[in-house]
Amino acid sequence: MPWIIIISITLCITLIQTTLVPHISVLGTQPDLFIVFLVYHYLNSDPKQTFHANWAIGLTKDFFSAGPFGLITVIFVILGYLISVIRGNIFRRHLITQIMVTFIISIIYNLIYLITLSVLLSSSNLLAMIWKCPVIAVYNSIIAIPVFLLLNRLYSSLRLSSIDRR
Amino acid sequence: MGRNFSRFFKRFSIYILIAVSVSLLAIPENISNHIKLTVASPLAPVQKITSKTVNYFRNGFRKMALMIKAADKEEKLEEEVFLLQNKLIDHQNTINMLNKKLKTASELRKDIDSIGKPSIADIIGYDTSNFRKSILINIGRKQGISVDDTVVFGSALVGRISAVGNSSSRVILITDPASSVPSRFLESRTQGIVQGTGNDDTCVVKYISRHAEIKEGNKIISSGIGGLFPKSIYIGDIVEVKDSGAKLFKDINLKPRIDFLKIEYVSVIKKSKVQKIHN
Numbered sequence: 001m002p003w004i005i006i007i008s009i010t011l012c013i014t015l016i017q018t019t020l021v022p023h024i025s026v027l028g029t030q031p032d033l034f035i036v037f038l039v040y041h042y043l044n045s046d047p048k049q050t051f052h053a054n055w056a057i058g059l060t061k062d063f064f065s066a067g068p069f070g071l072i073t074v075i076f077v078i079l080g081y082l083i084s085v086i087r088g089n090i091f092r093r094h095l096i097t098q099i100m101v102t103f104i105i106s107i108i109y110n111l112i113y114l115i116t117l118s119v120l121l122s123s124s125n126l127l128a129m130i131w132k133c134p135v136i137a138v139y140n141s142i143i144a145i146p147v148f149l150l151l152n153r154l155y156s157s158l159r160l161s162s163i164d165r166r
Numbered sequence: 167m168g169r170n171f172s173r174f175f176k177r178f179s180i181y182i183l184i185a186v187s188v189s190l191l192a193i194p195e196n197i198s199n200h201i202k203l204t205v206a207s208p209l210a211p212v213q214k215i216t217s218k219t220v221n222y223f224r225n226g227f228r229k230m231a232l233m234i235k236a237a238d239k240e241e242k243l244e245e246e247v248f249l250l251q252n253k254l255i256d257h258q259n260t261i262n263m264l265n266k267k268l269k270t271a272s273e274l275r276k277d278i279d280s281i282g283k284p285s286i287a288d289i290i291g292y293d294t295s296n297f298r299k300s301i302l303i304n305i306g307r308k309q310g311i312s313v314d315d316t317v318v319f320g321s322a323l324v325g326r327i328s329a330v331g332n333s334s335s336r337v338i339l340i341t342d343p344a345s346s347v348p349s350r351f352l353e354s355r356t357q358g359i360v361q362g363t364g365n366d367d368t369c370v371v372k373y374i375s376r377h378a379e380i381k382e383g384n385k386i387i388s389s390g391i392g393g394l395f396p397k398s399i400y401i402g403d404i405v406e407v408k409d410s411g412a413k414l415f416k417d418i419n420l421k422p423r424i425d426f427l428k429i430e431y432v433s434v435i436k437k438s439k440v441q442k443i444h445n
Contacts, residue, residue, distance in 0.1 A: 006322060014209065018291035018302070019216040022427055023224060028366050029296055056185045064301035064327060065293050066344075069198035070190025077187055103285045105341075114297055123343045125363040127372060129297060136296055 005158065006041075007055045009151075010060050013037055016062055029136045031143040035109055036063045038076060039144070040151050042083040043092040054080040067113075068120055075112050079105055092110045095148060102144040108135035196313075196329075203331030206302070210334045214304055227317050284318070284433035285309055290334065297364045299342040300325075303432060307334045314394060316435040322400045322423035323347065323388060324432050330334040335434075338403065340427055341369055349401055350389040357389055360401055360420060366427065369402065371418040378416065380407050384391055386420060396435060 013033045021030050042050050058076030062069055073085035080147055083105065091097050110133040209312070287303035298387040305311055307330050317324040317337045325339040338345050349371065358374045374380060384404045390397030406419035 001419060006172065011209070014294070015212060015216055017294050020183055020215055020220050022292040023220060025427070031382050032296065033292075034294065051180050056189065058187075059204065061294050062200050064291065065295040066303075067194055068191060070187055073187040073190060074294070077184060086256075105415065110296065113295070117297055117343070121259070121344050123361075124341045125361060126297065130418045132296060 006056065009037065014060055014064055017075055019163075023103065025141060026130075027135055029132050029139055031139045032106065032109075033143070034058075035106050035140055036077075036102060036144045036147050037151075038079065039083065039098065039105055040079060040148055043087065043098055043101065044151075044155065050084070051077075051080060058147055067117060068157065071113070071116060071120075075116075077140075078112070082108070088125055095145070098148055099141045099144050103106040103137045103141045107133050110136050167332070168301070197250065199329030199336065200254070200331070203306075203329050203336065205332060207331050207334050210290055210302070210304060214288060217288070217290050217430075230441055232431070284435045285311065286431055286433055287335075288431050289429065297343065299339040299345075299362060299364060299366065299428070300328065301337045301339065301432075303335050303337055303434070306331045306335045308333055310436060311335050311434055312437055316395050316399070317432050318399060318435060319424050319429050319432050322402075323395065324424060324429075325436065327396065339433070340422060341366060341426065347395055347401060348389045348391040349386050351380065351386050352385040352436050354384070355376065356380065356420075359384075359439065360386060367403075367421055369420040369422060371404070371417065371420050374416045376409055376414060376416055380404060382407060382417060382418060 017033050021033065022048055024030065034057055037053060038091060041053055041057070045053070055073060058073035061076070064071045065072060083101065086101070090101070092101075113128075114130060114133065118124070168412040169222055174387060193201070212332050232354050258391060263428045282315040285305055286324050287305040287309075289301050291302035292301045298392065303317075311327060311330050313330055315325055315327040325337045325342070325345060327334040327335050339362065340347055341364070343364045345360075347360040348357070349360045350357050356373045356374060356378045360371055361368050362369055371386065382404050388395040388399040388401060402420045402422040404418055405421045406417075408417040410417065414419060
């Protein structure tokens with residue numbers, strides 16, 4: 001996939017995530033469009049290109065967060081590796097599979113981030129927020145449906161879906 | 167040969183990116199904050215426009231809902247106003263008595279005002295993480311903002327500046343897990359530390375002795391200890407007090423005075439002003 005498309009989508013996601021998404025929070029949680037895009041991109045694009053794109057998406061999320069710089073990038077790289085491992089063994093073109101992968105990846109991401117952050121900040125208050133992880137994952141999965149359909153349409157209109165049928 | 171080289175190059179670039187990702191974690195916080203804001207600053211004008219549009223529509227919907235409720239409330243309010251006007255006359259007497267004290271207080275206020283007014287900034291973006299609570303504002307170094315300046319909204323504490331760019335800054339909210347504010351109960355004068363939990367509407371108050379008399383509804387203000395935050399800024403109200411037998415300290419939950427998702431602008435009190443107020 002051309003880099004210009006990835007950068008454009010990432011910038012759009014950044015803009016929506018930092019301005020609109022906080023206003024649609026439920027139970028104090030907001031959906032994470034970066035994770036949704038990461039999953040979609042990994043499941044639908046050329047596996048050789050995904051690593052670099054995934055790294056860039058993680059880095060962009062890092063730029064717009066107050067957390068330790070590089071932490072999200074590292075976790076995104078780990079998650080990308082995880083998806084690439086299961087990628088060949090699942091029916092990844094089906095929407096239900098994509099939503100399930102989004103759910104699982106969201107839980108793993110939030111758990112790793114939460115635990116790492118509570119260690120780095122030495123904050124025990126953070127671990128009390130562990131209940132948020134499944135809620136965020138459910139929210140991400142719900143948001144993933146329109147986002148995936150939108151990205152499907154975008155990819156097919158740009159004739160990018162044909163890249164990866166292997 | 168060419169294919170092998172290409173494969174080697176791709177694998178090599180992956181290792182390089184992993185190494186770069188890990189090494190980013192070792193960058194000192196002030197430098198990484200500077201990098202973050204420098205990279206994020208080109209998006210700031212677009213964020214500002216998007217935020218304003220989102221707020222415009224949000225306020226529109228809210229106003230429509232409020233108008234429907236307002237019609238019902240109007241009659242009740244008219245009655246209340248009539249009763250309150252009568253009470254005002256009673257209170258006039260008390261006000262006269264307190265006049266002398268107010269004169270003294272107003273002179274102190276003049277001293278504070280003479281130092282200068284805080285800078286007003288629009289909120290242009292929120293944190294991308296679910297577990298960190300920070301906002302981006304549209305003023306920075308050019309407007310004289312520096313790290314650790316205090317951020318307030320209508321005399322209630324919002325947080326402090328954690329990173330400054332040329333024309334944007336990041337504010338760590340009091341609800342962020344990395345935030346700690348030295349504080350004091352308005353009624354009992356007991357001191358503690360208000361810490362963020364990562365929730366939008368809850369903070370915890372730490373190090374309050376189990377023997378301290380704290381009730382739900384008590385108000386908390388900043389104590390000014392440590393010099394980072396000015397004194398007497400309203401932080402929030404106590405919503406829950408737990409006193410489990412074995413612990414030395416009470417478990418106290420606090421609801422911040424401000425709903426951070428509802429405000430559109432904040433005021434920044436510059437550090438130099440805070441120091442002058444303390445002196």
